Amino acid sequence: MLNKEELIAEAFKAMENSYAPYSKYHVGAALQTADGKIFWGANIENASYGATNCAERSAVFAAYSNGYRKDTIRALAIVSDGEYLAGPCGICRQVLSELIEQDTPIYLSNGRDTMETNIAELLPLQFGMKDVIR
Ligand code: THU
Numbered sequence: 001m002l003n004k005e006e007l008i009a010e011a012f013k014a015m016e017n018s019y020a021p022y023s024k025y026h027v028g029a030a031l032q033t034a035d036g037k038i039f040w041g042a043n044i045e046n047a048s049y050g051a052t053n054c055a056e057r058s059a060v061f062a063a064y065s066n067g068y069r070k071d072t073i074r075a076l077a078i079v080s081d082g083e084y085l086a087g088p089c090g091i092c093r094q095v096l097s098e099l100i101e102q103d104t105p106i107y108l109s110n111g112r113d114t115m116e117t118n119i120a121e122l123l124p125l126q127f128g129m130k131d132v133i134r
Contacts, residue, residue, distance in 0.1 A: 011077040014040035027055035085113040
């Protein structure tokens with residue numbers, strides 16, 4: 001299993017695949033599963049802007065697309081080349097709140113600053129399956 005620094009390094013490698021001709025803001029993500037697999041994600045922009053996919057959603061969707069589910073996801077690193085350490089956008093927080101465990105470590109880095117958090121911290125008072133399925 002990769003440690004925090006190694007998973008962040010994987011996310012920076014994933015960031016090289018970022019397709020961001022509009023914002024020129026590059027984001028990468030790396031997700032580790034219990035059996036040691038790493039799924040990369042990058043932000044993939046679109047001329048319609050709204051069809052853009054964020055890096056962390058790309059990584060989580062890749063893991064799910066390959067059969068993994070929240071109980072097998074061990075950690076997620078999200079990195080950017082921004083000046084400030086950035087947290088996931090609101091849409092990504094909503095997606096992560098359903099697709100990873102509440103206490104799964106989320107590592108954020110911009111190469112200078114790094115922090116560790118989780119989705120329970122990032123998204124309080126969550127709207128989710130419990131509200132919809134009655
Ligand atoms: N972006 C991400 O990939 N993840 C986030 O959580 C924040 C935003 C991307 C989307 C877009 O391609 C660029 O960053 C600027 O918003």
